[in-house]
Amino acid sequence: MTEVTAIYYFEPETGTTPEFAAQAIADEETTGTWTDLSTRTDYVERLDGKVLSLKPSGDGYITEILYPAEIFEPGNISQYLSVIAGNLFGLGRLKCVRLLDVDFPKELTRFNGPNFGIKGVRKLIGTEKSKRPHVGTIIKPKVGLNPKDTAEVAYLAAIGGVDFIKDDETLTDQKFCPLFERVETVMSRLDDAMSETGRSILYAANVSERADKIVERARKAVDCGANAVMVDVITCGFCAVEALAQDPGINVPIHVHRTMHAAMTRNTKHGIAMRPIARLVRLAGGDQLHTGTVSGKMGHDPKDIIVDNKTLTDEYFGLNPVFPVASGGLYPGKVHAELSALGTEIILQAGGGIHGHPDGTKYGAMAMRQAVDAFMEGASPEEYAKTHRELRLAIEKWGI
Numbered sequence: 001m002t003e004v005t006a007i008y009y010f011e012p013e014t015g016t017t018p019e020f021a022a023q024a025i026a027d028e029e030t031t032g033t034w035t036d037l038s039t040r041t042d043y044v045e046r047l048d049g050k051v052l053s054l055k056p057s058g059d060g061y062i063t064e065i066l067y068p069a070e071i072f073e074p075g076n077i078s079q080y081l082s083v084i085a086g087n088l089f090g091l092g093r094l095k096c097v098r099l100l101d102v103d104f105p106k107e108l109t110r111f112n113g114p115n116f117g118i119k120g121v122r123k124l125i126g127t128e129k130s131k132r133p134h135v136g137t138i139i140k141p142k143v144g145l146n147p148k149d150t151a152e153v154a155y156l157a158a159i160g161g162v163d164f165i166k167d168d169e170t171l172t173d174q175k176f177c178p179l180f181e182r183v184e185t186v187m188s189r190l191d192d193a194m195s196e197t198g199r200s201i202l203y204a205a206n207v208s209e210r211a212d213k214i215v216e217r218a219r220k221a222v223d224c225g226a227n228a229v230m231v232d233v234i235t236c237g238f239c240a241v242e243a244l245a246q247d248p249g250i251n252v253p254i255h256v257h258r259t260m261h262a263a264m265t266r267n268t269k270h271g272i273a274m275r276p277i278a279r280l281v282r283l284a285g286g287d288q289l290h291t292g293t294v295s296g297k298m299g300h301d302p303k304d305i306i307v308d309n310k311t312l313t314d315e316y317f318g319l320n321p322v323f324p325v326a327s328g329g330l331y332p333g334k335v336h337a338e339l340s341a342l343g344t345e346i347i348l349q350a351g352g353g354i355h356g357h358p359d360g361t362k363y364g365a366m367a368m369r370q371a372v373d374a375f376m377e378g379a380s381p382e383e384y385a386k387t388h389r390e391l392r393l394a395i396e397k398w399g400i
């Protein structure tokens with residue numbers, strides 16, 4: 001394939017034929033507009049968008065649009081998005097339209113991709129051989145704790161057995177918990193946990209910030225000891241992920257949160273599916289990306305998550321695979337369902353499901369790890385809970 005192809009679901013407005021609507025997308029995003037143009041020269045014609053296919057689907061139609069590769073600026077993800085996911089969403093002749101997937105030719109995928117990816121992150125944690133899923137936690141309450149208490153919660157989660165700790169998406173550098181002080185305090189307590197347990201634990205500090213400052217902020221977080229950084233990709237942009245991944249001073253994994261994504265991904269008839277977002281995060285260089293859970297608190301079709309995760313892990317122009325993250329409403333009793341559906345090449349994260357444990361954070365973390373161990377050993381969580389108190393208490397509180 002040498003050109004870009006994008007697949008859309010759409011429903012035309014009353015009085016608009018599907019053929020017209022599909023062509024309107026192709027025109028708007030390439031050389032056309034709502035009328036013919038006196039400025040159109042012959043040599044522009046090669047850049048016209050084309051409708052490759054159009055077929056009925058549910059209440060609407062699925063169309064595949066070809067965009068000539070030449071209209072894309074290689075390496076500029078913002079510009080890619082302006083074409084494949086630009087003005088078309090507002091076209092009045094369409095009732096709704098959803099970008100389902102996109103395929104780029106090799107010349108437009110010359111990105112470095114994830115520096116660490118699954119393999120690199122597993123190496124840091126020491127799970128290359130065991131291949132067990134990683135367990136992570138989000139410090140809760142998501143905002144409000146001071147650096148000292150944040151560090152204490154991180155320490156307890158770490159000695160309980162988590163591999164990964166992260167800030168929540170709304171915690172950046174507020175007065176009640178200044179970022180660099182938080183990083184230093186958390187890392188100091190994680191050092192304690194690491195020497196006590198002999199395990200490696202990553203802490204991703206949320207460095208989300210304006211475009212011209214995010215790299216500097218991340219560098220400083222790394223200087224303060226952060227051994228991972230986190231960025232909110234939808235609010236900061238794909239280029240923010242890329243800027244972090246490209247910076248030689250930020251030699252730690254990049255955890256990518258997708259807060260606000262549901263404004264685009266949730267309506268199955270309009271917006272942008274998770275798959276193109278996952279592809280772009282991989283190109284941009286995210287090492288870990290939230291793609292959802294099959295049994296958690298966020299509403300989406302579990303079938304989609306399996307495909308989205310494959311987008312992160314299947315061969316893609318030689319780029320490192322991204323570690324998929326299942327997060328949102330998970331607790332020990334749900335681990336079995338998640339791993340059965342999504343496989344073990346995954347990071348399972350629990351905030352409430354760890355810090356809400358009847359005996360507290362340390363025991364919540366132990367319960368999550370026990371649930372993972374049960375799965376890896378082929379035991380049911382109920383069976384394992386008979387000999388593992390922490391898991392039993394979690395199941396008594398939240399069920400399966």
Ligand SMILES: O=C(O)[C@H](O)COP(=O)(O)O
Nearest residue numbers: 138327328329350351352
């Ligand atoms: O950012 C996340 O993924 C959420 O904060 C998860 O929190 P929860 O496990 O308490 O739902």
Ligand SMILES: [Mg+2]
Nearest residue numbers: 138142168169
């Ligand atoms: Mg969160």
